[in-house]
Amino acid sequence: MSTMTINLKVWRQKNRNDSGHFEDYTVEDVNEHMSFLEMLDVLNEKLIKEHIDPIEFDYDCREGICGSCNLVINGVAHGPKHKTATCQLHMRNYKDGDTIVIEPPRSAAFPVIKDLVVDRSAFDRIIAAGGYISVKTGSAPEANLIPVPQDVSNTAFDYATCIGCGACVAACPNSSAALFTGAKLAHLNRLPQGKPERDKRTIAMVNQMEIEGFGDCSNHGECEAVCPVGISISAIAEMRRSYMKAVF
């Protein structure tokens, strides 16, 4: 098994108020089967042994489903592999001697907390504005009581796979959250359970996007390219249609 030496330029920032800077590191004996985050784990172990603050980065499941990891690698959110979250990116995509620049998502709405960790609670507030359906909790209702055509449930599920990682915002030249918001709306608005609150939800979530300081969508479509679950920008077009229906 071949090992590699990887050079890193990593964004280090002590806290929200620190202006931050890039720090150079060299990681030796990188195994091609390591995930990108495991490579950072190896570096952090070394830093801890040297009494240097380890690099902070977000992660949880490490299997591409939680949406916690969100590094911008060589200027591309989640790195070079399509439909792949940072945690599922493997070092076999790099070669010995490569230099990799790692940055946090850059957006006024996602302030850096430390190093590569950003505060994505702006997404939570967009969801809180309307990204839900109002139902009585308790025992689950009979599943066949509300018929949902298969194609509708399939498409709704495609949009529901959004894991809220924020790569769309990170990659968008305008820092727009249109794909995230559009995916949530396209998921909920097409299902019978989501229809009663459709208009209110659409207006509230679009409004919250604005309040949080995300940029406007200019239809660059970069968000779809970096989305680890491949959400289509059709969601954004649907959001606009829903908004027009709700308002006009």
Place this chain on the structure above:
Amino acid sequence: MPSITDALLSQVGRKILSGLTGLFLLFFVIFHLIGNLAIFGSPDAMNAYSMMLHDFGPLLWVARIGLVIIFVVHAWVGIAIWLRKRKARPQDYKVYSSKGDPSRQSLSSRSMAFTGVILIIFVILHVNTFALGDTGDVVLDGRTTHDIKTLVVDTFQDPVYAFGYAIAMVLLGTHLGHGIWSAFVSLGMSSRKVSAVVYTVGVAAAVLLAIGFLFIPLYIYFGGGCDAALINCN
């Protein structure tokens, strides 16, 4: 429920405004080019076309004012989007690149604000040169009308105008390369198949419009359209 004004000023509303006004301007540009083709017709064709437009009388003014409003709204929305984008990412990436397909990010999409601002300046100069420019009179079918043909042919004898216009038209094509498709997405086009077709047709239309427009000043500069002649053609 937001008011219509608030809705149009929202993030989605701004894109709808941008798309709608953009499509109106696209139609205008297409008709403008068709009108310009009169330069290749008979020596009187361009002045006859101009006289036909002036015959609309007050309606022409309604169209002109409408066009100015649409242009201003389109420009204002574009600038507002650009200003907000700068605010939304105060610190830029050290390294940034596109992940490639299915991204539609391109030189065209990234330069919309730049090409847009240049086109604003161009339109002001263009209107000043031709719509507000001093034309002589010419008698056509027994009626006196503006001799726009001479003004056009005369103006494009100057290489600064001829090549300046050609460059501006390349920028128009660049703007439309992303803009035509983007307008449809802004107005809710979500079908992936239709979207792919519209993108290809949009780019082709942008290229054709740019070539059509830039061909005219260069054609005149290199000696075309001098049949009416009056002036010292190159």
